[in-house]
Amino acid sequence: QAKKAGRNGICFFDPKMQENITARVLLESDLRNAITDKQFSLYYQMQVDQYGEINGAEALLRWQHPKRGLLLPNDFIALAEETRLILPIGEWVIETACRLIKAWQENETTKHLILSINVSAKQFQQADFVTKVKAIVQTHAIQPSRLKLELTESMLLSDVEDTITKMTALNSIGICFSLDDFGTGYSSLQYLKRLPLHQLKIDQSFVRDIAIDTSDQAIVRTIIAMAQTLNLTVIAEGVETQEQRQFLMDNGCTHFQGYLFGKPMSLEQFEMRLGINAVDDIGH
Numbered sequence: 001q002a003k004k005a006g007r008n009g010i011c012f013f014d015p016k017m018q019e020n021i022t023a024r025v026l027l028e029s030d031l032r033n034a035i036t037d038k039q040f041s042l043y044y045q046m047q048v049d050q051y052g053e054i055n056g057a058e059a060l061l062r063w064q065h066p067k068r069g070l071l072l073p074n075d076f077i078a079l080a081e082e083t084r085l086i087l088p089i090g091e092w093v094i095e096t097a098c099r100l101i102k103a104w105q106e107n108e109t110t111k112h113l114i115l116s117i118n119v120s121a122k123q124f125q126q127a128d129f130v131t132k133v134k135a136i137v138q139t140h141a142i143q144p145s146r147l148k149l150e151l152t153e154s155m156l157l158s159d160v161e162d163t164i165t166k167m168t169a170l171n172s173i174g175i176c177f178s179l180d181d182f183g184t185g186y187s188s189l190q191y192l193k194r195l196p197l198h199q200l201k202i203d204q205s206f207v208r209d210i211a212i213d214t215s216d217q218a219i220v221r222t223i224i225a226m227a228q229t230l231n232l233t234v235i236a237e238g239v240e241t242q243e244q245r246q247f248l249m250d251n252g253c254t255h256f257q258g259y260l261f262g263k264p265m266s267l268e269q270f271e272m273r274l275g276i277n278a279v280d281d282i283g284h
């Protein structure tokens with residue numbers, strides 16, 4: 001192994017670092033081909049209400065890499081953001097989601113379902129984000145209220161006025177918003193009440209130990225109270241056990257998502273769970 005650091009702690013040559021750079025460059029070029037080669041797909045994780053009824057799903061991005069197998073967002077989203085490849089990828093996600101909503105709204109057993117998608121900061125900050133989303137929604141002639149966009153606190157805080165303008169514009173045609181990973185950022189009630197939000201999504205880090213950790217219990221109670229004050233629905237993510245679900249229910253949480261109900265799954269599997277025949281091929 002080469003010498004790690006020079007006399008002043010300056011790094012001259014670190015083979016590990018070189019390896020990382022090479023891996024990154026390779027992944028970036030693979031990422032460029034992934035859209036045209038149709039390597040992305042969406043998995044769907046059900047969202048259930050307090051009666052256990054499925055009332056929607058969150059679409060989660062997957063990358064079927066030709067050599068490395070199925071990759072999760074944590075393996076490539078950061079790189080996609082740095083290289084701005086998240087813009088075409090994100091657009092593909094919105095397109096695909098709208099095509100599915102269109103298929104669902106044509107079927108009696110699925111027309112009530114709401115599909116949530118994740119939007120990255122770079123995507124939301126595009127000047128023409130609103131125009132793009134509206135165009136896709138119109139092209140597919142979907143009921144906009146079936147589409148929910150998941151945003152995170154940090155991306156909304158960077159330019160509050162711009163955020164409000166964009167959310168209001170999309171909300172005026174019926175698109176709704178959920179604040180993802182809620183509790184991990186720094187939003188105040190003062191700020192939240194200015195946003196046209198519909199839902200707070202309790203981050204899974206607070207749910208994990210909720211049965212035993214009294215500070216997590218207090219945080220979750222506070223989030224639920226905030227949601228009630230602001231007239232928002234509240235969904236908990238990462239619900240894995242009956243105990244977690246029970247605590248959340250007892251404290252007023254009405255919507256749930258997590259392995260307890262179902263893992264993210266392919267469209268075919270998801271529709272099997274819904275008990276319907278697979279919707280016509282929508283190009284997954």
Ligand code: C2E
Pocket residue numbers: 045059060061072073074077090093117118119120150180181204237238239240257258259260264
């Ligand atoms: P997220 O939006 O907070 O999604 C929840 C993550 O928790 C998902 O990971 C999901 O598979 C996982 N999860 C769900 N239920 C459970 C559970 O009961 N226990 C545990 N331990 N985990 C659970 P995933 O699919 O790997 O996605 C990770 C993150 O990547 C997402 O976090 C989201 O921020 C981002 N992401 C996913 N799809 C997209 C996308 O299409 N566009 C963008 N920009 N980001 C995406």
Ligand code: MG
Pocket residue numbers: 058117118150180
């Ligand atoms: Mg999400």
Ligand code: MG
Pocket residue numbers: 180181201203204237
């Ligand atoms: Mg989340």
Ligand code: MG
Pocket residue numbers: 181203204237
């Ligand atoms: Mg999360």
